[in-house]
Amino acid sequence: MSTTPPPDISFEQDALGRLILIAPGGTRHVNVHPAKMFPLTEKDHWISIQSENSREILCVEDPQTLPEPSRSLLLGALARRDFVPIIQVIHRIVRMADGHQWHVTTDRGDTTFEVETDESIQNLGHGRLVIVDRRNTRYLIPSVPSLDRVSKRKLEHYY
Structure with a gap:
């Protein structure tokens, strides 16, 4: 380079x-x-x-x-x-045999995506998380503390 x-x-x-x-x-x-x-x-x-x-x-x-x-x-x-949807609300995270299915609202609307492993969820520090789905789309949570109480509770395992 x-x-x-x-x-x-x-x-x-x-x-x-x-x-x-x-x-x-x-x-x-x-x-x-x-x-x-x-x-x-x-x-x-x-x-x-x-x-x-x-x-x-x-x-x-x-x-x-x-x-x-x-x-x-x-x-x-x-x-x-550049396509990095910002997660605003986590409605639910459903455990499946081969990962988790996330139901969320992003800055681009409601969506559902699948995450294979916990390693697909990365803590960036300073309250930021990035989630990479099966299609390699990255979703960003810029501030976990700013999420609503229910969404934060759903993230306790990862954050």
Whole structure:
């Protein structure tokens, strides 16, 4: 991985909507994908730029230092990839033979998902939890203490 100063790179979008990286020296990489390296702790910094086959090309430490329109193109691509529903209420957690089924309300509405093991629930410290379901979707609880009393009680085993 190389961290590249922003003036040395730029982004474009082709007619098909694919993101193109123009790397130092003018090398063009078509259909690159940005990925947050630390999506929960450094969500606005450290963006890995990956090739079509998910190999890292370079890292952008701070996308805000990119000039327009490169900054908007990169941040737009990140927003399309970034899907982390915020759990607001836990209605129930049902034990199943091969894991647990969660029934919750998120910032995007009511949903149900399945979690395989307790290891899929990670305590991030400072009252934050992340839950990874069977489809590898991450759900965030940004503040367990801020949840309603019933939701907190359902989490006692994990928190």
